[in-house]
Amino acid sequence: MAETADIPIARDCAGIIVAGGSGKRAGLGLPKQYARYRGTTVLGFAAKALREAMDGPIVVVIPAGEEKRASDAIGNVEGIVFATGGETRQASVQSGLEALAAMTPRPDRVMIHDAARPDLPPDVAHRLLAALRETPGAIPVLPVVDSMIETDGELMGAPAEREQLRRVQTPQAFRFDAIHTAQQAWQGQLTAGDDAQVLRAAGMGVALVDGHARLAKLTYQEDFVTETTVLPFRSGSGYDVHRLVPGDGVWLCGVHVAHDHALSGHSDADVALHALTDAILGAIAEGDIGDHFPPSDPQWKGAASPIFLAHAVKLAAARKYAIGNVDLTIICEAPKVGPHRQAMRERLAELLAVDTDAISVKATTTERLGFTGRGEGIAAQAQVLLVYRPDTAA
Structure with a gap:
């Protein structure tokens, strides 16, 4: 997929980065958002990439008491605000949304991003925000290339139609008032897979835009061997x-x-x-x-x-x-x-x-x-x- 040249920086748009996980599956001995990545950290790279896509405040949601550690990890990226996360991802996102809602002026749009997907191509952000002209939400997706099945216990079940399936990435973009209202209505329900599910449950549409392989999630140790300064x-x-x-x-x-x-x-x-x-x-x-x-x-x-x-x-x-x-x-x-x-x-x-x-x-x-x-x-x-x-x- 070709990159879009000279992508304009989005105005009236804020960002939320969820960075409260433990990252145990990565086996790095520290939360993966603080791991070294391309001359900085995973969190620092994610914040810089999001900052290059929009000019509003970026709320970084972290565990209580980790402001100094997160600030050191981010470095000199401007416009960073910290909020304390909750027990679930939805609670953490809600904390970030409330921090933005308390600001004057409130943003018109927001991109909600996972720190574990630090490499955000500018053209993906541009497509997401452009889609908000028509729908309250937009998410980046990639096609499924493998054969897919359902499971029957530990046995193979019925085939799943991969043509109807998509892999979902972040950031996910929303009209701010729409996702804020949907998140408030979601409180007390089961954990959602992502923020777009919350918006859809509130009866609002979510557009699909082309994602990018660079937005692959850093999960396991081998991801860091090939994707970070931990060189082979x-x-x-x-x-x-x-x-x-x-x-x-x-x-x-x-x-x-x-x-x-x-x-x-x-x-x-x-x-x-x-x-x-x-x-x-x-x-x-x-x-x-x-x-x-x-x-x-x-x-x-x-x-x-x-x-x-x-x-x-x-x-x-x-x-x-x-x-x-x-x-x-x-x-x-x-x-x-x-x-x-x-x-x-x-x-x-x-x-x-x-x-x-x-x-x-x-x-x-x-x-x-x-x-x-x-x-x-x-x-x-x-x-x-x-x-x-x-x-x-x-």
């Missing part, structure tokens, strides 16, 4: 350099390599592990190794670099990311890396708890150019791919 993959790169000084060997990839020099640093100066640690931290946007283990802190003097790597891996695991693969390049004239490459791969695989076939260790020179070519130091660069795995243990 994250990549990072790292680069580090350490000076060579007289000594008896260097640490590279957690392996001690005999040499007539050592690497100088506050810790054991394992340049390869430092680059890999930075790559993992970069993949999860957690700064760099110096942020977590500052060289000014004496407790890290001479520390073994696997400590730093384990910390980065743990931070990634806390976000449910596991190591996919590693590609690490060591840049030096000496010592020769080739004889130790397999031992380095095996040590990295052990440290990262992955198979060795996920680990690549390469070496190159700079043809005796630059500080590495002159034997003044060793450099390393690392790339890492992290894979989102919900069962990853921190």
Whole structure:
């Protein structure tokens, strides 16, 4: 479905966002309206999208005592008013309607939206409000593409005619006085499936307009893996350099390599592990190794670099990311890396708890150019791919 260009902002229209659910089915450890979503939160994205469609006040209906949390989640969207929700969705919507009814002037139209459908295309809102010229209510719908049946207990029942069925989305648009009156008349009845059912029960018509796949409801954890900043993959790169000084060997990839020099640093100066640690931290946007283990802190003097790597891996695991693969390049004239490459791969695989076939260790020179070519130091660069795995243990 093509998007409509230059959609005008609706005047004399207010909005209500219902955001009081617990979102337990999403398994995120917090109500899904507060989950991260495309650089903000689910609630923040929904509020911004609704604000871009109309210029009136937006009442966000939330549980009691959550004004600060909801305000932080929404950010700098203007015209937000909070109302306390009720035991049912209808009670929460009624609370939002009463908040709007108390305003001067009262809006002529209202769009009632679920926070769990944050991605509102402007043309859907435009179609909804245009439909209110002819009917008191309008809802966005999508066709049913699967075969449909009724159930007979746990057995298949009669077929249902999918041509007569539609999938209903939000926001749902109404003439304000019509839905306000219908909601007041509904009080005390059974829970309605949505607000349009309330209007229809009051004997008023509800128009159908084309919805949009972008308005899909965020319900389960996998919805957030594909639809939010919880990406299925994250990549990072790292680069580090350490000076060579007289000594008896260097640490590279957690392996001690005999040499007539050592690497100088506050810790054991394992340049390869430092680059890999930075790559993992970069993949999860957690700064760099110096942020977590500052060289000014004496407790890290001479520390073994696997400590730093384990910390980065743990931070990634806390976000449910596991190591996919590693590609690490060591840049030096000496010592020769080739004889130790397999031992380095095996040590990295052990440290990262992955198979060795996920680990690549390469070496190159700079043809005796630059500080590495002159034997003044060793450099390393690392790339890492992290894979989102919900069962990853921190």
